[in-house]
Amino acid sequence: MPTSKFAIETLNFFKRLEKNNNRDWFNEHKKEFKSIEAKTKETYKHVYEALNKHDHVDGFKLFRIYRDVRFSKNKLPYKTHFGGSFSRKKPELRGGYYLHIQPNNQSFIATGFWEPNKEDLLRIRREFEQDDEEIRTIMNDKAFKSVWGEFVGDELKTAPRDFDKNHPAIDLIRKKQYIFTKTYSDKEVTSDTFLDDVNASFLAIRPFFDYMSDILTTNLNGESIL
Template sequence: MPNTIPKETLTFFKQLSKNNNRDWFNDHKKEFKAVEAEVKQFYNAMFEDLNKHDVIDKFKLFRIYRDVRFSKDKTPYKTHFGGSFHRKKPELRGGYYLHIAPDNGSFLATGFWEPHKDDLLRIRKEFEMDDKEFRDIINNKSFKSVWGDLVGDEVKTAPKGFNKEHSAIDLIKKKQFIFTKKYTDKEILSDGFLKEVDKSFKAIRPYFDYMSDVLTTNLNGESLI
């Protein structure tokens, strides 16, 4: 069925996790390519839906091959699909991501994974000056019902140049600004999953609009673009 994730996707990855070697993969590469083609259609449908209410300038479906050079895990293949969608810069900031994995390991993620150091400092300076608008957005009842709590890596005490006693230190400490949403295998294989994804991504817009405004202006609110 168009615009759905085929159940063979999860079946393939379950088999691959038990046989994560080049010989097995090469023997089943035709099967993988068939699954990949269908999943790519789903990501393309996401791209089209997102562009109805946002401006996405590029989409990337990550390759299945793992970079094992600096990893203790030397298995050569990923056991999931991952696809990211980038908003049109410089005026629009933030990104969307869908992770498809078996055993209820699928999730959506959105936000800022690795902000550039200048962007990170600008965000922290905004929170240092005023964090109320940001908290109002992420604590909004309807927003929270979709995305839950803000997550992401953070420093232990306070970044250099910031007071560890500041009332917004919980936000200032963050190095990432991410929201995630997990799904069961049954949910991602359902006919309505594409609509669910788009509905959830629509709900993130107040957050993206705020962050885009911050990252395209200085502390006086003057445009940088």
């Protein structure tokens, strides 16, 4: 994996953009931004290639810097970070990876299920209702937990419709997202080992992905639905 020394330029650019988040300033510095963006795309490509050595990732997307302000109270025109996602080969492989680069120690990686559709969400909840032992074994593994910790994301305040609010697995059932995140300091992002750590961390999520992929490609009897 290459070093991420480009990130020093990236972080510094976004720090300046935070103080000058307007179209005039950005247009004056657009050539600089396009150069940084091109280097960033190459680095995301390296992450994509590293992922494909231990997973089947069929593409990645680096999100545009322009913000959609139409329905937002925040009318600043530009994002002050890079974000990119990596999609696994569907329908047999589920889950996804995300890499976020932002100054002031706000960089992070994330993985899991951001917006499961209602069918997938119900299938996951029914699995946990039926048996939550395997998911808890995965999440309580010391090596796994040292990298990813606990689930984050939105959840209901009570049980979903048609679920028992007193069920032993209600802490899992009421979740609307199944996401893990890992944060990084600016110093870590600009270190030579950053991308190696990102790749190793993504590799560590595989027991969870394998389990969830099995759930989402079978019915409650374990029969394939593909």
